[in-house]
Amino acid sequence: MKKILFIVIIFLAVFLRLYNLGVGDLDTDEAKTALGIDYPQSFVLPGLAVFSQILFGVNEFSARLPLALSGIFFVTICYLFFKKFFGEEKGMLAMLLAAFLPSNIVFSRSAFLDVALIFNWLVIIYFWFKYEESASQKNLFFLFLALFVCPWLKIQTVYFLFVLFTYLLLTKKWLFWKDERFWLLPITFLPLCFYFASDPNKLYDLMTYNNKLIGKSNDFFLVAKMFWHSYGVLAAFALLGLIFSLRDFLKRNRDKENINIFFLLFSIILLVVLYFLPKQPYYYVWPDIVVIYCLIYFLSKISNELLKKSLIACFVIISLWTIYNQTCINKERCCAGSGCFWQTEFFNVEKQISKNSYDAFYLDTSLGFLAKWHISPETKKLDNFIWKRENNNLEDKFLLYLHPSTYESNPTFFSDYRIIKYPSLVVVYK
Numbered sequence: 001m002k003k004i005l006f007i008v009i010i011f012l013a014v015f016l017r018l019y020n021l022g023v024g025d026l027d028t029d030e031a032k033t034a035l036g037i038d039y040p041q042s043f044v045l046p047g048l049a050v051f052s053q054i055l056f057g058v059n060e061f062s063a064r065l066p067l068a069l070s071g072i073f074f075v076t077i078c079y080l081f082f083k084k085f086f087g088e089e090k091g092m093l094a095m096l097l098a099a100f101l102p103s104n105i106v107f108s109r110s111a112f113l114d115v116a117l118i119f120n121w122l123v124i125i126y127f128w129f130k131y132e133e134s135a136s137q138k139n140l141f142f143l144f145l146a147l148f149v150c151p152w153l154k155i156q157t158v159y160f161l162f163v164l165f166t167y168l169l170l171t172k173k174w175l176f177w178k179d180e181r182f183w184l185l186p187i188t189f190l191p192l193c194f195y196f197a198s199d200p201n202k203l204y205d206l207m208t209y210n211n212k213l214i215g216k217s218n219d220f221f222l223v224a225k226m227f228w229h230s231y232g233v234l235a236a237f238a239l240l241g242l243i244f245s246l247r248d249f250l251k252r253n254r255d256k257e258n259i260n261i262f263f264l265l266f267s268i269i270l271l272v273v274l275y276f277l278p279k280q281p282y283y284y285v286w287p288d289i290v291v292i293y294c295l296i297y298f299l300s301k302i303s304n305e306l307l308k309k310s311l312i313a314c315f316v317i318i319s320l321w322t323i324y325n326q327t328c329i330n331k332e333r334c335c336a337g338s339g340c341f342w343q344t345e346f347f348n349v350e351k352q353i354s355k356n357s358y359d360a361f362y363l364d365t366s367l368g369f370l371a372k373w374h375i376s377p378e379t380k381k382l383d384n385f386i387w388k389r390e391n392n393n394l395e396d397k398f399l400l401y402l403h404p405s406t407y408e409s410n411p412t413f414f415s416d417y418r419i420i421k422y423p424s425l426v427v428v429y430k
Contacts, residue, residue: 021068033113045154075098081122102322103285115285118286120150147187163262222279238295244298249264263290
């Protein structure tokens with residue numbers, strides 16, 4: 001029975017991440033991944049996106065496929081991790097929650113790279129605690145591989161070192177250097193050092209980007225709103241699980257003490273980080289691991305089996321309803337121009353073009369493709385601009401779009417961002 005349930009959950013996880021994967025034009029950062037552009041995110045994944053297009057054709061489905069597979073692998077590693085350290089039942093529950101988690105599905109269905117980031121984090125956590133359970137040279141070697149390989153997939157994996165180091169400080173009573181894992185942590189910085197050594201200007205670009213965005217919109221209400229948009233009512237239940245975990249820690253009721261301390265620490269640090277980060281939707285896939293943990297912790301406090309199973313069923317139904325309303329999955333809602341739950345009121349590009357009510361400016365972005373700006377005849381302002389690749393055999397539908405008036409409201413930001421800069425006017429047509 002468990003094998004059948006395992007197969008069903010995997011099938012649903014694959015279906016929800018691959019069904020209609022090519023529907024919807026690429027967003028801006030998706031374009032960079034699809035084009036294989038080198039920027040401070042990943043050495044490997046943009047190349048995999050290009051390789052995928054070589055195999056399956058130049059289209060949105062192929063560009064997004066490597067990240068969809070990352071989301072599927074995340075579901076699998078959730079099962080392995082929670083089964084290993086919390087038991088078979090919680091392993092299946094973690095797998096079920098991960099398979100239906102709205103934020104994970106939405107960003108597995110895009111060419112954003114953040115799903116790969118949380119996959120990296122969970123792989124490192126898995127081997128970190130395997131070594132803690134059994135301090136063998138074999139487990140230390142696999143942890144070394146995880147710390148070395150994962151940052152090449154997503155450079156921001158290095159952020160996780162702060163959590164690991166803080167955990168060592170707390171659990172080793174400040175004698176962190178006596179733990180062999182501590183001496184492996186610097187390995188994670190190798191891809192980052194290699195990246196900036198290859199082009200020192202990129203360090204300036206990254207610092208400029210961060211200085212313009214970090215802390216600009218820190219607000220507890222906005223953080224709560226982003227959590228609600230990403231997880232819905234699941235965020236409220238996860239918060240209850242976090243509160244229960246904190247209560248048990250303070251009461252010293254610590255079953256599996258170290259691993260629960262780790263997740264409690266991870267949750268608190270992540271909340272602080274999200275408070276200071278820009279309120280971009282892709283950052284709110286980062287809490288997926290702790291949301292799953294907190295939901296499981298909450299459910300573990302319910303002794304009534306019927307109530308527990310009813311809540312699990314409710315979690316799945318709520319997730320499916322949230323997923324159904326996503327434009328990247330439901331083609332009809334996409335054509336209705338209703339916008340995504342995490343980004344409001346995107347224009348439907350094809351409809352706007354077909355109405356022929358816009359003057360458009362083609363611009364050279366110096367990225368190997370053209371930008372097409374659409375000017376509203378009513379407001380005479382930039383309502384959106386669309387990027388299209390240059391010098392290849394793409395269909396006309398392969399378009400990319402920004403938020404309305406993004407460039408117009410942030411000219412200084414774009415002037416300092418080396419990748420974008422000010423595009424030069426090429427053609428005007430009506």
